[in-house]
Amino acid sequence: MKAQGSFAVSVFSGIVYKEQKGVDCKVDAKAAAKAVKQGEVSPVYLLYGSEKYQMNEFLSFLEAQLVSKEDRDFALIHMDLGESPIQAVVEEAETVPFMVPRKLIIVRDASLFTAGKESAKVEHRPETLLTYLDAPAEYSVIVFLVPQEKLDERKKIVKAVKKSGTALAFTPLGGEDLLKWIEKQAAKEExxxxxxxxxxxxRNAGTGLQTLAGEVDKLCLFAGRGGVITGAVVHQLVARSTEQSVFALVEDIANLRLNQALSIFYELLKQREEPIKIAALITRQFRIILQVKTLSRQSYSQQQIASQLGLHPYAVKIAGxxxxxxxxxxxxxxxNELGELDYKMKSGAMDKVLGLELFLLRLGA
Incomplete structure (x- = not known):
């Protein structure tokens, strides 16, 4: 992959919230990156969401834009709210930097901003951050990293950061956006x-951007500069996880490809996967299919279904x-059949492999 300093802002899929005159205004993440490049830097950034890869990419972008390489030993400060109180973060921000013009303070485990329980080991005084935000230091930028889907909007500290800084959500890319992202990653590697x-x-590697980025690197290295990555190459070089294999198995059943479904099942057995685990994953996939079908009939959008079920939008697209x-x-x-099979397998009333094999044969028929 290319160096983080040349990171393209097109990777951002988050939403920035800036409060102006008492009203929350949404700005897309590209605008936030553009503002940084133009020198409009917020005193505080609150990065949250389940898409950690994009969150880390944005953090790397901030580092590249705000701190020169030769200043990083003195300018980059890493803190953890699981070990240090918020007042220590504020104290660090107020301390004049040594030998560098600006400090970037990166704060992890920021559960202060969510509805979850805070660490009992550390006593936080959130009011110190509220006071700091009234007159933040010009030489410090604080970045809070919150790997949670939602913030607790009831908390004063969340409202204060949105008013005085920038809150940026990193959510999973939707079906088509995910494919476009993959194609852009490949284009970077020519x-x-x-x-x-x-x-x-x-379908082979899943929807995690970190994993996909690594696989794209590998495939482009194999194809060479100007090369074309074919489906056969993907099949040859990208191994499927157990979960993705079961996903493909159900897909083959849905398309009446019984031989291919059984082939995947036998391959999983060769890999010493436990039949009960395979059955549980098949059950989960069929449950998702039923839930998606039910919610679709109620006119829920793909994004709404993904949020409701806690799934990646691409998984909802395929399930649909x-x-x-x-x-x-x-x-x-x-x-119901899978429930009965699970009972028989666990009670010893039926051989696990035979029971699952017969289920697949009946399903395919």
Missing amino acids: CRFESGAAEMLV EQARKFQAARLESIL
């Missing part, structure tokens, strides 16, 4: 995916495609 190959990569191939009553019947 290679490209053939039609359908990027989607195959997601699978749901169209089953009646709701059939899905309920399959889940």
Whole structure:
């Protein structure tokens, strides 16, 4: 991958919240990055969300823009609210930097901003940050990292940061956006995916951007500069996890590809995967398909369903495609069969491998 300093702002998919005249205004994350490049730097950044890869990319972007390489030993300060109180962070921000023009204070484990329980080992006094935000130091920038989907909007500290600084949410990319992101990553390495190959990569490697970035690097290295990554290359070089294998197995069943589904099942057994675990993952996938089908009928959008079920938007997209191939009553019947199979497997009433194999044969028929 290219150096972090050349990081393209197109990776950002978050939303920035800036409070102006008492009203929250949404600005996209590209605008936040552009503002930094133009010298409009917030005294405090609150980065939160479940997409840690993008969060770390934005943090690297801030480091590259605000701190020169030769100043990093003195300018980058790392703190953890699980070990240090918030008042220590404020004290650090108020302390004049040594031998550098500006400090970037990176604060992790910032549970002060969420509804979760705070560390009992450390006593925090949030009012010190509230006071600091009234007149923040010009030579310090504080970055709070909160790897949680939501902030606790009831807290004064959250409202204060939104008013005086920048709150940026990093959420999973949607189905089409995820594929476009993969293609852009490949373009940076001067290679490209053939039609359908990027989607195959997601089906094999999952939706985590950190994993996908590594796989794109590997595939582009194999294809070479100006090369084309085909579906066959993805199949050859990108190993599927157990979860992704079960996902593919259900996909094959939904498309009446019984031989391919059984082939995946036997491969999982060769990898010494426990049949009960395989059955549990199959059950989970069919439950998701039924839930997506039910919510879609109630006119929920793909993004709303993803939020409701706690799933990646791409997983909802695929589950929606699978749901169209089953009646709701059939899905309920399959889940009942899986429940009975689980009981028989765990009670010893049926051989685990044979029971799961017979289930797949009946399902495919």
